[in-house]
Amino acid sequence: MILTIHRGAKEIGGSCIELQSDKSRILIDCGLPLVDENREQLDSRKIIKQSKEALLKKGFLPRIKGLYDNEPQQIDAVLLSHPHQDHYGLLSYINPKIPVYMSRGCKALIEVSYFFGQTNYDLGNIKTVKAWEPFKKGDFTITPYLVDHSGFDALAYLIEAEGKRIFYSGDFRGHGRKKVLFDNLLKHPPQKIDYLILEGSMIGRDKGKYNTESDIEKELANLFKDDEKLFFAACSSQNIDRLVSVYRACLRTKRTFVIDPYTAFVLDKLKILSSKTPQFNWNNMKIFFVPNTYTDKMAKGKSLYKFKSAKITYEDIQSMRNKLVETPVV
Ligand SMILES: [Zn+2]
Known part of the structure; x- marks a missing residue:
């Protein structure tokens, strides 16, 4: 399996990760960057006005073969962790034939954002998934984990293929109203993980004490x-x-x-x-x-x-x- 981090390793937000097996390719999240090419806060209204080609050239859209609709589809699915723009904000640019998997709460809030014009992504090809219920997509077996985050109904994913196990945490925390999910994850973490992709936006920000x-x-x-x-x-x-x-x-x-x-x-x-x-x-x-x-x-x-x-x-x-x-x- 080949794991490619297109964005999100050096910055907060704009997350986009690709997994490729022998026969299948999936993305996890397809987020709008929070910062521009000068590492300054991005004004998303500027992005909306630009063409796809211009956005690819500037690097706002990751260059991923078979993701966009001007070429044959090569991406089998996108998994979405939660309804924050820095995790789903570029979906409106992808080939609408690609199914996008997410929780019911995530779908409901993206629908709201679409209704009010906060996103252009029209939820054309959405599949909802339930926490803890594994499903298959091509070579991949995917198990969503419900996590605590300010984004409603947020999911982490355990992804298995070709004898490898990857855990993607999405954004998560241990001080929200679903704190028990974080405690349970620490008590019963998924076993034998080959690669852990962990959200870390708060790591090192202060001494680790946050109000619940x-x-x-x-x-x-x-x-x-x-x-x-x-x-x-x-x-x-x-x-x-x-x-x-x-x-x-x-x-x-x-x-x-x-x-x-x-x-x-x-x-x-x-x-x-x-x-x-x-x-x-x-x-x-x-x-x-x-x-x-x-x-x-x-x-x-x-x-x-x-x-x-x-x-x-x-x-x-x-x-x-x-x-x-x-x-x-x-
Ligand atoms: Zn978030």
Whole structure:
């Protein structure tokens, strides 16, 4: 088996790894780089405007034979670890006939991103997989492992072929709400691994002590006890663990969590995958119909109406501001 790291060994994000056996070739992740050719933060809007040829020339797109649609298909599948752009952001450039394997949660969040125009990848050829259930693709036997990460429903993969075993961790951590998965991986690691491909973006950043989500929930609850202030909680609407922490801190302090329609839409999409994901119609949840392009998009797609029952007005917010926690208006 030949293992090629196209990107991700010297930088954070933009991950793309290829495995080639005698008869099959697969990729793991196909991420948008986070930095440009000068190692400065990449503005992804600049990339979207450029042709595939220009992106190949500049090295944003890895040169992988048979991956793109202007040549015969030679890649049998792409495995996706999780729904962060630095792991899937280049999928819109690949041959749409190539099947892309991912978890159901990953698919749901990429669908959301597509609906709101955050990605051009239209999920044309997606296959969903379940954690711990091995499947075969060509010469490869692949077992997804559920891992803890801020990207929802993230997977690691054990990949076996031609007598070799490779474990790809994807992005993972030990301080989120699914911490037990990390503990279990340490207690019962996959055996006889020939190559371990390990995410390492936090290694060496400080002394290795990070707040867990329950620490954060407690700290937020302490802050929210101040009954004179209105608080704003800024985090990605797709960082579900963090939204849960804010919501639980609101419950502890009898505050109401005011989210925007986009966040309500994301949470609603995940309802069938996790009964613990807070929903717009739960106690202590309200939606402020912030006027922005996302709300417009939902209104046009007729998905805004569903959330009407949880609507809170600007006047309500003014009158009960010390009882609320809001996501910032953008
Ligand atoms: Zn990630």
